[in-house]
Amino acid sequence: MRIVIAEDDALLREGLALLLRAESLDVVATAEDAAAFLDAVDAERPDVAIVDVRMPPTHTDEGIIAAVEARRRLPGLAVLVLSAYVEQAFATDLLAQGSARLGYLLKERVGRVEEFLEALHRVAEGGTAIDPEVVAQLLTRSRPDARLERLSPRERDVLALMAEGLGNAAIAERLVVSDGAVHKHIRSIFAKLDLPPTDRTDRRVAAVLHFLENARRQTP
């Protein structure tokens, strides 16, 4: 797996590279701003880009813009965006082009190395990684939605993990239940939310996120 890192903070950039190299991952380039990042993408044609949202010169959303541009230049590039705080608008901007090969995580998740590596692999293999914090915000804001009210507490847990981008096996492992039980919960959730049933993880994540996003918009 060939990786490019775009992060303006030198210490964090080197720390990330060190961590990934120690895991025998191939960090082919590091960049300290959007322009250098796009040059590195053109030159190295990586599989995955890890991008900080806030970079010079304005420290606002350079990372998001650069990530969108990088995917335009190199279709199929997996992008994992790291953010200092959860910003719903950034997540929505990113997910506007579909959730495949996309990740949006809080920076501090990197310290939980196993989970971070799992999210990185998931994104690289075509999946999705959405920060639990983002999902929690989506769920909290859409509380008055009548269809969500119909879910059992267990089903809400499964829905949240689905929205994060986890597959059936990973959800079963997190909740310490059998694959079969997860499968049953998911069928029930799709029925209660009036969503067309699907077994493909990426479509499933997109459908769930889309549902939550719509529910949030309709909330006064």
Added chain:
Amino acid sequence: MVVSHDRPADGRPGRRQGVAVRARTALDALEHLIGGLGTALLALLATLWLALTTAACLLGVGLRLLPSALHAVRAVADRERGRLSRWGPEIVGPAPPPDGLRAMLGDRAVRREVRWVVTHAVLGLFLGLVGATLPLSAAHDVTFPLYWSALPESEAASSVGWWTVRDWPGAMAVSGIGVALVGVVVLCAPALARLQAWPGRRLLSPDAGTDLVLRVAELTATRAAALDAHVTELRRVERALHDGTQNRIVAVTVLLGAARRALARDPEEAAALLDRAQDAAEQALTELRAVVRGILPPVLADRSLPDALTALAAGCPVPCRVDADMPVRCPAAVEATAYFAVAEGLTNIARHSGAGQARVAVRAAGGLLHVEVRDDGHGGADEHGGTGLTGIRRRVEAHDGTLELASPPGGPTTLKVTLPCGS
């Protein structure tokens, strides 16, 4: 809105100094009373003229004369405005009176001046006469024993009594009355002077209505600037925390995570990672301290502004002297603004001025905090050269203060900041 600033500007002087200050205050007050006597005599003339023309109006011949009487009132009022402005807050005169008798009589400022001129002609004249005769009577009585025997018997009397003095004990008693009169002068003169000035300060200052409109506009503007400065400040702090401190701490967790993974593979590698994690944690602490200092310097919170400025000056590479005269503390926000203004001034001196020495002067007096940063460098400093001073100016103006930068080519450069002390 008139705010009175005419109280003694001292702290707590010793007893002897106290007597000197009181004597000084009493003399000033006598001077004001006698000055007021002058304008009161003019006011009396203007009042008589006004009364005559009004009476003539009843007879049908005074209408042409009334405007001239009102102009005379305005002239006397302007004289009083000038006099009061010399020893208290400035009183700004109104716009010239409108043409035409009807419009003139409808003008609020003119009507208030008429009320003042009558009051001053009576009350001001009476108080002025008291102010003039009291000290003369006191002098007459105190020195009475020196010359009473030379007086004809009918005139040998105290200035306030009516008995005739025929012997030494009587003369000494009169002298005692004189001393008492001196005491009365010292105690009462300041109050009498204030009382004499009061109608003028009330009736001759700009009409409360117009004044408030100006004040509201001014406050709206400074409040917007305050909010603006506040938002800029918050954004700076947010950025320092998110892009500085938080990144350090994330780096710590990344390195700790990596160390934990390395522990099983290679303990030595893990130890190296832990070392780096510790370095990153220490950097985080250093940055956190800098951020906190940028919000409110601890030395300013715990000690005083002069102490905080001395600490700043000690850290300045250009030799710097601090002169502080601050008997009282100002509100924390005002002191912090003064502190950051000096910090910015000293940073600029160190970076650009080429100065051999610098001087910081801070003085709190009359409800204002004056701060001056001066250097002997080559001058030519420009406020718009960087963002630093512009930010300071916004902060200062948000507190209703002023900032002046004088930096002619060849030097010296002077940065002057004046802030209301919020009292």
